[in-house]
Amino acid sequence: MEEAYDRGVIEDFGRWREFSAGMWAWVFHKFTGWVLVGYLFVHIPVLSTALVGAETYTATIQGLESLPIVRVLEVGLLAVAVFHIMNGTRLLFIDLGIGLERQKVSFYASLLITAIIAVASVPTFISGVF
Amino acid sequence: MWFLQRVTAVFLIGVLAFHFFQLHFVEHAADIEFAGTQARMQQPFYFATMVLFLVAATFHGVNGVYNALINQGLDGRARTVVKWVLVLASLGLIVQGIRVAMAMAGVHIG
Ligand code: HEM
Numbered sequence: 133m134e135e136a137y138d139r140g141v142i143e144d145f146g147r148w149r150e151f152s153a154g155m156w157a158w159v160f161h162k163f164t165g166w167v168l169v170g171y172l173f174v175h176i177p178v179l180s181t182a183l184v185g186a187e188t189y190t191a192t193i194q195g196l197e198s199l200p201i202v203r204v205l206e207v208g209l210l211a212v213a214v215f216h217i218m219n220g221t222r223l224l225f226i227d228l229g230i231g232l233e234r235q236k237v238s239f240y241a242s243l244l245i246t247a248i249i250a251v252a253s254v255p256t257f258i259s260g261v262f
Numbered sequence: 263m264w265f266l267q268r269v270t271a272v273f274l275i276g277v278l279a280f281h282f283f284q285l286h287f288v289e290h291a292a293d294i295e296f297a298g299t300q301a302r303m304q305q306p307f308y309f310a311t312m313v314l315f316l317v318a319a320t321f322h323g324v325n326g327v328y329n330a331l332i333n334q335g336l337d338g339r340a341r342t343v344v345k346w347v348l349v350l351a352s353l354g355l356i357v358q359g360i361r362v363a364m365a366m367a368g369v370h371i372g
Contacts, residue, residue, distance in 0.1 A: 162330055169323030173351075176316075176358055182365045186296035197292035206291070210282060217275050224271060253286070260292055 157219060157239045164216040171209060200261045207257045211250035218242035263325060270322040277315045303366040316359040324352045
């Protein structure tokens, strides 16, 4: 196991300077999770333009995708999703008791893989708007 | 709940990765148009996967938020209120998502 961090009864983000790798993994997982649900609650309303009609749906999506800011946010969303997936997979293995000795290394690996996938995807996500 | 959160997690790992891959690399997001969405949504397997994705993602996300709030010390009456607000918001999102999925597939009931 990694060194213990005594969280106390209620989480106190003000203590971030004391956080260990495990605590950062926990904070990032939480943050990326909030972003993803937030996205889902926006995504469905956007797709709901399909209820109005085919033209509205196509115009809405293509209109959004033509904005550079949307493209940049999408790369951010991809990074957030990849980290949440990688770290979540790590947590599932830890729940199964696999890799208890390597929690810190596997967290750094999640960060690294996220960075690589996000950077490698930039050309595909950005193409055509700038 | 703990177990359901893990089961939906496993499902979402695969489907979310597929979703991103499908709509950014296979189809370019900027070229999405209704006809393409409709062609995908008319395949029963894709349709079912999307609806399951909707339900699993909503449950997993909202349950995650609820757990985070409990971690922050939410309890008593506020906890009960928050719980029901989240349950209603989730049901609303799922109902709306299914209406959308049906419109995409071109299915009309009533
Ligand atoms: C920027 C990345 C994304 C794009 C461009 C995108 C686009 C789309 C599109 C066009 C559809 C309609 C189905 C189709 O055309 O095949 C769809 C459905 C869906 N997406 Fe996404 N999506 C993205 C990310 C996400 C994320 C991160 C989530 C989950 C948090 C998500 C959850 C869903 C769900 C649940 C449906 C089904 C909706 C329903 O059945 O009503 N999407 N997405």
